[in-house]
Each structure stands twice: as structure tokens, then as C-alpha cells.
């Protein structure tokens with residue numbers, strides 16, 4: 444991970460929450476109506492017990508992985524402080540190092556502005572591991588964890604107190620991201636086609652680290668690859684796209700060389716996607732982002748990061764997504780390496 448730290452994702456929620464009907468939704472967190480119980484399901488391994496205290500001290504759940512964990516909590520109907528309605532932290536122990544898949548389901552959440560992240564329970568610099576943003580009805584992310592005590596932090600934001608508490612469940616299970624998203628043989632569903640002779644035809648986004656920033660290019664001559672039709676992702680299916688980080692490249696305006704942007708679309712039943720970026724050799728550090736399609740000239744909001752620091756692929760990331768919605772997948776070759784022409788392959792799949 445290139446120096447990313449935990450982020451408050453309210454801007455993401457504003458950009459991404461639209462509901463499955465595709466309509467424009469207000470950006471506020473809305474409490475559920477009275478017909479939805481906020482009682483915890485009875486199959487919880489642990490139930491939130493100290494809502495006031497868990498903003499500062501993680502509740503000790505006594506749970507450990509690789510056994511599956513299910514934590515039940517709720518976003519309190521509290522007047523926000525600095526737009527934060529509720530922060531809930533829970534500690535758990537990792538007995539076996541490896542990748543884990545974290546989900547926060549809040550099907551009654553409506554347009555919750557909610558994020559969750561995993562960090563070392565001890566805190567401090569370098570403790571952050573990964574996070575995800577709530578989109579539609581849940582959030583999901585994969586995270587590699589070492590043997591240690593960790594805390595998962597759920598943050599809910601709004602401009603006013605929700606009408607009522609919003610229940611959620613956190614599940615943490617062992618993950619096999621590479622097996623979930625294996626490469627696809629045969630002809631690619633889409634091949635990069637509009638990068639032009641300068642390799643800047645599809646750049647769209649400049650990405651910098653330290654601190655992280657993603658902004659649209661100043662150029663008005665670039666456009667995303669017209670790949671939405673070929674890359675409409677149905678749940679349970681996998682799709683291949685092929686492209687190349689090529690020379691010449693877009694230069695040193697950011698911390699990447701060639702930058703390539705593709706449009707993908709979720710199918711009517713698809714509410715999360717996994718992206719895999721792979722390449723041959725160990726002489727280039729390729730990264731990708733999944734981005735909400737920006738409105739106008741606004742900065743595109745990243746939903747998932749495939750940005751490990753290293754020249755050995757693949758990069759993998761999983762994110763929640765709205766159904767029947769377009770997103771950008773952006774691929775870049777990181778500046779730290781000597782520029783080389785590097786073909787790559789994207790695999791995009793959906794568990795659900």
C-alpha cells in the first residue's frame with residue numbers, strides 16, 4: 444500500500460449513493476422506518492454493548508479468525524458531532540495470517556454515509572490496513588492481516604440525527620481473492636483501443652501519493668475507453684480486458700506514467716465487483732483504482748484500491764457497487780520504476 448491512511452468516506456457516499464432505482468437521493472443518512480426492528484439477529488457471535496464508549500476504546504469481542512466472525516451493532520440515532528453520528532470499534536484477534544473478506548451489511552440503511560476500516564488495535568503510524576465504503580446496501584473489502592490484535596471501526600455520518608437506529612452486521616471470514624477472481628482464458632471481452640499515438644487518449648485521471656489525490660486531467664481531448672457494453676458485469680461471471688502501459692506516456696504531472704481509463708457497468712443483479720490486474724515480469728509496478736464516474740470536472744472518488752507498492756502482480760480489490768451503474772477502472776504504471784512498455788490484463792468478476 445502506497446502510504447494510504449484511513450479515510451472518511453462521506454464524499455464517496457455523496458457521490459455513490461443513488462439507490463438501485465438510479466434516482467438522485469439526498470446525501471443524508473436516513474433512519475429506518477418503524478417497521479424495521481433494530482434488534483440484533485440471534486446468530487451474532489458478539490453484540491455491541493458499549494455504544495458510548497466504543498468510539499474511543501474498541502469493545503473486546505473475544506473473537507478470533509480464521510474462524511468466521513459475525514458482530515451485530517447499530518448506528519445510534521444520535522445528534523452528529525462534526526457530521527459523525529456514531530463511531531463503533533470492535534477488537535478481534537488474528538490467529539492465522541492471511542487475506543480476510545470484511546462485509547458490513549445494513550440492508551435497512553438506505554443512503555447511509557458509512558465506512559469501515561481495519562487497523563492494528565494498538566494504533567499508531569502504519570496501523571491502517573484497508574477500508575471500504577457503503578454503497579447501496581453494504582460494504583465489502585479484502586484485507587491482508589498478520590497475526591495480531593486488530594480493531595474494525597464503523598463510522599456513520601450525517602448532517603442531523605437519524606430518525607432511528609440503523610442495525611448492521613459485520614462479518615469477517617477467510618478470503619481467497621485470487622481464487623475468487625481467476626484470469627479468463629481466450630479472447631478479451633474488451634481490448635484498449637483509444638489511447639492514440641501519444642498514449643494519452645484515455646488518461647482521464649492523474650493520481651498522486653503522499654498525500655493521495657486523484658483529479659481529472661487538464662486535457663479535454665481524452666475520454667474513457669468505450670467499454671461499458673463489453674464490460675457489463677453479471678453476477679457470477681468473469682470478464683477480461685486487455686491493455687498496455689505504453690511509451691511515450693503522459694509524463695510526470697503525477698506519480699504515474701501511462702494512465703488508462705475503462706468504463707465498466709454493473710448488471711441489474713450485481714452489487715459488488717472484484718478487479719484483478721495482472722502483468723508479466725517484475726520490472727513495472729502497475730496499480731488500479733475503481734472510481735465513481737465524476738460529475739463535471741469534480742475529482743473522481745475512489746471506491747477500491749489495487750495499489751500495493753511492488754512490481755510483482757497481481758493487484759486485487761473488491762468493492763460494493765450499485766446495480767446497473769457505470770464506474771471507471773483506472774490503470775497506471777507507477778513512476779518509481781523505469782518506464783517500460785507493459786501489456787496487462789484486467790479480470791472483473793462479481794460474487795453477487
Ligand SMILES: [Ca+2]
Nearest residue numbers: 494498530531
Ligand atoms: Ca458508538
Ligand SMILES: [Ca+2]
Nearest residue numbers: 494517519531
Ligand atoms: Ca453504535
Ligand SMILES: [Ca+2]
Nearest residue numbers: 638687688703
Ligand atoms: Ca495505454
Ligand SMILES: [Ca+2]
Nearest residue numbers: 642643702703
Ligand atoms: Ca493512456
